[in-house]
Amino acid sequence: MTILRPYGDTTGDGMVQVSFTLPMANSKVAEGAAAQLANKMGIEPALVVHAKAMGPDFTFFVVYGRVNHLVDTSTVEIVERDYPLMTPKEVNAAIKSGLRRRLTVVGACIGSDAHTVGIDAIMNIKGFAGEKGLEYYREIKVVNLGAQVSVPQLVARAREERADAILVSQVVTQRDAHIVNTKEMSAAFRESYPSDRRPLLIVGGPRFDEKMAGELGVDRVFARGTTPGEVASYLTHQLVSNRKKVGA
Ligand code: B12
Structure with a gap:
């Protein structure tokens, strides 16, 4: 099978976890902004599972949720090793x-x-x-x-x-x-x-x-x-x- 979805709890459920920092103080609004960003990245629903103030003006987030994108492994391009491994x-x-x-x-x-x-x-x-x-x-x-x-x-x-x-x-x-x-x-x-x-x-x-x-x-x-x-x-x-x- 070349078309895949991420795996979280069950095969193909599409669950992913992402982390990022927003330049705003830790607050309910900041958590909402993190969820909004995740939604725009194709994660729906998005659950903010961790929010930590990084000083007064920044917040670090971990967001967990279902991504609605698929990947096609047949179109992935890689550089193959084109030389033999030697001792x-x-x-x-x-x-x-x-x-x-x-x-x-x-x-x-x-x-x-x-x-x-x-x-x-x-x-x-x-x-x-x-x-x-x-x-x-x-x-x-x-x-x-x-x-x-x-x-x-x-x-x-x-x-x-x-x-x-x-x-x-x-x-x-x-x-x-x-x-x-x-x-x-x-x-x-x-x-x-x-x-x-x-x-x-x-x-x-x-x-x-x-x-x-x-x-x-x-x-x-x-x-x-x-x-x-x-x-x-x-x-x-x-x-x-x-x-x-x-x-x-
Ligand atoms: C150790 C470390 C340091 C040490 C370095 C000590 C030393 N003598 O090397 C110290 C404390 C000095 C340091 C300083 C800084 N660091 Co630093 N550091 C790291 C750390 C924790 C580990 C890097 C490491 O040693 N990896 C282990 C080696 C084995 O892995 P590697 O480098 O990937 O090498 C492998 C391959 O990539 C490849 N490879 C690498 N080079 C080459 C070359 C050839 C020819 C080939 C064939 C293969 C090859 O082969 C290696 C083996 O597989 C990373 C974070 C991390 N976990 O990676 C941050 C990290 C690299 N540092 C970072 C930063 C920001 C800094 C500082 C700017 C911090 C600061 N504000 O002062 C300074 C910059 C100093 C400078 N002028 O460069 C950032 C870089 C972010 C970015 N976007 O570039 C990182 C990613 C940390 C982070 N998440 O923020 N750092």
């Missing part, structure tokens, strides 16, 4: 025989973003979700520049290291900072390298849509829950396996 041993062997040198990755959180936990989870040896990070891979040289790196600094270091791939993390989405910063980064790399020498550009973070690679000017977008093994496999696929095919 660290397979990655090391492929790089060693295919590149005959170590593969260099340069990573950073750019702009004012100081959320390094995500990029560290991918790059540092400690890794994520039971997988070791890229530092664990003998054939990968990892240069992690950390937080608040400017785009010119990143480009300069990439050139110095002769980077094969750039790994950029963006977690903060306020005023679309993640989109603006990523576009600035990809434009700078395109300007500073001939197209056949440009490193692979990868961006990651919890609020990215994997379908946005083209719009952002990068080669690949990784979203929440990404594991280091996926990134290592992708790097190997793009920079070793695919390159061999092109050169063959």
Whole structure:
């Protein structure tokens, strides 16, 4: 079945829960306004199950109710994984025989973003979700520049290291900072390298849509829950396996 309704108490009852904040003091009127907003979102009836003052001028709400929309799973678009998952041993062997040198990755959180936990989870040896990070891979040289790196600094270091791939993390989405910063980064790399020498550009973070690679000017977008093994496999696929095919 491709047409679905949400599930709350019984199959197909359409029950959902949403949360949001309104810029008004907590009151009966505020609760009514929350219910009105939920109605306009297609939730009918809408029950305000939680209202909490956030200081004198704001109220946080949780609303529970029946949504009258349907979803059609046959029209959902996703980015399929188009590379095979490899073990660290397979990655090391492929790089060693295919590149005959170590593969260099340069990573950073750019702009004012100081959320390094995500990029560290991918790059540092400690890794994520039971997988070791890229530092664990003998054939990968990892240069992690950390937080608040400017785009010119990143480009300069990439050139110095002769980077094969750039790994950029963006977690903060306020005023679309993640989109603006990523576009600035990809434009700078395109300007500073001939197209056949440009490193692979990868961006990651919890609020990215994997379908946005083209719009952002990068080669690949990784979203929440990404594991280091996926990134290592992708790097190997793009920079070793695919390159061999092109050169063959
Ligand atoms: C820890 C944290 C902090 C720490 C960061 C410490 C550090 N060294 O990183 C501190 C306390 C410093 C902090 C500060 C701030 N924070 Co903060 N922070 C968080 C928090 C709680 C967790 C983030 C985290 O570590 N997640 C765990 C990692 C493993 O997950 P991840 O980042 O998603 O990474 C995974 C994937 O996304 C992906 N990935 C990520 N990057 C990359 C890169 C590549 C190349 C690849 C392949 C994959 C990849 O792989 C990772 C593993 O799967 C989040 C809320 C939350 N629960 O998410 C808020 C949150 C991100 N922070 C937020 C805010 C607002 C701030 C501040 C502005 C607060 C303030 N007013 O000062 C400051 C900004 C500081 C700055 N200049 O950036 C907001 C952002 C809102 C928004 N719309 O953007 C959040 C969402 C909290 C909230 N709900 O309001 N924060």
